[in-house]
Amino acid sequence: MLSVKNTDTGDFSPEMIAKFDEFVARYPEGKHKSALLSILHEVQAHEGWLSVPSMDRVAAYLKIEPIEVYEVATFYSMYFLKPQGKYVLEVCRTGPCCLVGAEKIMEHIEKTLGVKEGEVTEDGQFSWRGVECIAACGNGPVLQIGPEYTFHENLTEESVEKLIKELKNK
Amino acid sequence: MARKLLLEYINEPDIHTFEIYRQKGGYRSVEKVLKTMSPEDVLEEVKKSGLRGRGGAGFPTGMKWSFLAKPEGVPRYLVCNADESEPGTFKDRYLMSYIPHLLIEGMIVSSYALGANTSYIYVRGEMMPQIRILEKAIKEAKAAGFLGKNILGSGYDLELYVHAGAGAYICGEETALLESLEGKRGLPRIKPPFPAVSGLYNCPTVVNNVETIATVVPIINDGGEEYAKIGVGRSTGTKLISAGGNLRRRGVYEIELGVPVEEFIFSDEYCGGIPNGKRLKAVVAGGSSVPILPANLSLKTAKGEERLMTYESLADGGFQTGSMLGSGGFIAFDEDQCIVRNTWNFARFYHHESCGQCSPCREGTGWMEKVLHNLEHGHGSYSDIDLLVNVAKNIEGHTICPLGDAAAWPVASAIRHFRDEFEWHVNNPVESQHRNYGLAHYADALPSFAE
Numbered sequence: 001m002l003s004v005k006n007t008d009t010g011d012f013s014p015e016m017i018a019k020f021d022e023f024v025a026r027y028p029e030g031k032h033k034s035a036l037l038s039i040l041h042e043v044q045a046h047e048g049w050l051s052v053p054s055m056d057r058v059a060a061y062l063k064i065e066p067i068e069v070y071e072v073a074t075f076y077s078m079y080f081l082k083p084q085g086k087y088v089l090e091v092c093r094t095g096p097c098c099l100v101g102a103e104k105i106m107e108h109i110e111k112t113l114g115v116k117e118g119e120v121t122e123d124g125q126f127s128w129r130g131v132e133c134i135a136a137c138g139n140g141p142v143l144q145i146g147p148e149y150t151f152h153e154n155l156t157e158e159s160v161e162k163l164i165k166e167l168k169n170k
Numbered sequence: 171m172a173r174k175l176l177l178e179y180i181n182e183p184d185i186h187t188f189e190i191y192r193q194k195g196g197y198r199s200v201e202k203v204l205k206t207m208s209p210e211d212v213l214e215e216v217k218k219s220g221l222r223g224r225g226g227a228g229f230p231t232g233m234k235w236s237f238l239a240k241p242e243g244v245p246r247y248l249v250c251n252a253d254e255s256e257p258g259t260f261k262d263r264y265l266m267s268y269i270p271h272l273l274i275e276g277m278i279v280s281s282y283a284l285g286a287n288t289s290y291i292y293v294r295g296e297m298m299p300q301i302r303i304l305e306k307a308i309k310e311a312k313a314a315g316f317l318g319k320n321i322l323g324s325g326y327d328l329e330l331y332v333h334a335g336a337g338a339y340i341c342g343e344e345t346a347l348l349e350s351l352e353g354k355r356g357l358p359r360i361k362p363p364f365p366a367v368s369g370l371y372n373c374p375t376v377v378n379n380v381e382t383i384a385t386v387v388p389i390i391n392d393g394g395e396e397y398a399k400i401g402v403g404r405s406t407g408t409k410l411i412s413a414g415g416n417l418r419r420r421g422v423y424e425i426e427l428g429v430p431v432e433e434f435i436f437s438d439e440y441c442g443g444i445p446n447g448k449r450l451k452a453v454v455a456g457g458s459s460v461p462i463l464p465a466n467l468s469l470k471t472a473k474g475e476e477r478l479m480t481y482e483s484l485a486d487g488g489f490q491t492g493s494m495l496g497s498g499g500f501i502a503f504d505e506d507q508c509i510v511r512n513t514w515n516f517a518r519f520y521h522h523e524s525c526g527q528c529s530p531c532r533e534g535t536g537w538m539e540k541v542l543h544n545l546e547h548g549h550g551s552y553s554d555i556d557l558l559v560n561v562a563k564n565i566e567g568h569t570i571c572p573l574g575d576a577a578a579w580p581v582a583s584a585i586r587h588f589r590d591e592f593e594w595h596v597n598n599p600v601e602s603q604h605r606n607y608g609l610a611h612y613a614d615a616l617p618s619f620a621e
Contacts, residue, residue, distance in 0.1 A: 026331040033353035037336045075355040076336035078295045094257045095515045096414040096501050133257040134296050137414030138421045149298035
């Protein structure tokens, strides 16, 4: 999984480093590795995914071994190890949402975007995938879009089309 | 109307701001404990309240707190488990979204009781909006002098931070959560030692659910004895229930423990019944991990008694005919739903979320998903049904953490109560792809179990 295209996007900006420092300051002296998850979120928010060179630079920043970063990045489902669409539509696919029509919504997204789960549209704007329960069962079907993770609830085929149109024109 | 202790002001405009929250009596409990109570007094009130962990296990909170080791010169930590990921549960997200200061107030009081000077709220990564809300609320509380050094001149210091997870159900298990908080993979630790002795950074640590910590606020304000007057028996107080699935009014409800299940589903005060004129087929009462029950056993125990929303009544009959209150993730299924499909869906969830440390869970969840996929898609056999029971039995109790049990119970219970629906799938491989088994006898009156 780690052998995909690994473009080095250069050094982290001073703003990003300042943000990293802020995360590290939340933990006791010597426990800076605790900041790793938040730092990876920050990197992904800027670069869209986690490339190996970026992960190596995170390791250098935290003074830990690169493997310590890889093993975390490969464990958690929110980290992308290959490039995604600019907008990743993540639809809840777990039981309670399926009881109220999540599977139909995923079929409709696939049809509307014209790409299968995990693939990116030709213009690079969209990809989509099913994710496990995102704790919004009361308003399902539901989808989230990173990096802000805004929620879109009570989805219908119409509301999904409208959302995609709005994102396209953004 | 039931008493509301947590959600009393939930509809108040701008209750998420410090100003309005404070106007409505917020942070009174912090003033009370810092000015008039010792940490031991706070613990005593929580013990008296009978409060039980609201994350799912239902362990008495006061007892959990009393286990915390207090060696000299070693920091102690309070960590709030806001990794809400149990399918069917969304109460903590609701609470953090709309009334974040209640959690922060509870964190301050609880941290004081435990002698923690640094505390963390571990929020699941997908809840970035709630993380932003909490961080803003923490800033407001700090500016008002309720966090930081020498809070309200009491000499007590507390720093509170939010820690983002990154998508892993397993991190709701407290030792996996602590690993994750240390910047590692969320692999549950072997216990003992328990976190109370060796938790975060090997220091004594208490991990409590969001709702549990928020509930400490009314317990301190009204007194533990007052709180214990609400509810039935050992199920004291109020509980947030996340109502989802096929219900007319889905959402988060604060109930007094002891409400009949039937009233909760059908009364207009709560869920208002099943939409589109359908009938109730099944209920998962406490999040996807707890046993699923057919409609008849959901509303009445096997003894014919009314089933109540309490830890004890929902568990009445053990796993043969009962279930669990769990996290309060209440999922209702109408007559059109397919139990086989839902069981496959849940099995896929647990396979996806198994951390892979223990072979029975890593391999077993994968096999259960595959076999259920076959059954659901018309390629199953009778022996598959027995195989599922066997696999479930071999996972249960054979893993480091309870995820294995949580994966086994939904499968075992679905077959226990809905075996004829599984067999119908085997016998009708083509027809089952076009239509569902339907309500069958699952809502019929129970046979008399009198001995």
